[in-house]
């Protein structure tokens with residue numbers, strides 16, 4: 001027969017077991033969330049472009065954010081070449097396609113967006129207007145994965 005002392009000892013062990021289980025659940029949720037955050041950090045996480053080129057690794061919102069960064073890197077005076085490379089080099093083909101679509105066709109005139117002059121220009125047109133030499137070659141080699149026909 002269980003004494004009161006034994007019962008309370010059992011309860012104590014049960015409490016430890018429950019505490020451990022709760023801790024494991026908290027840790028599990030923490031790592032799940034951490035994994036989600038890792039996914040969001042699309043700038044620094046390389047993707048295996050060779051095998052997963054057809055499945056986008058970014059959301060539409062992320063594609064719009066990257067497209068906006070590319071636009072900001074090229075609009076107005078000069079060009080932020082490192083920003084263009086940094087924001088696209090780790091994207092696979094399908095993700096690059098999303099970014100291309102999200103960029104749309106802002107009117108390009110004399111190195112910047114113009115509401116009045118210049119034809120609606122896609123991302124590649126902006127690249128060609130803003131980049132030259134090795135920068136253009138490097139950006140083209142990144143975008144070859146997109147299969148969008150820009151050579």
Ligand SMILES: [Ca+2]
Pocket residue numbers: 074075076077078079111112130
């Ligand atoms: Ca510019």
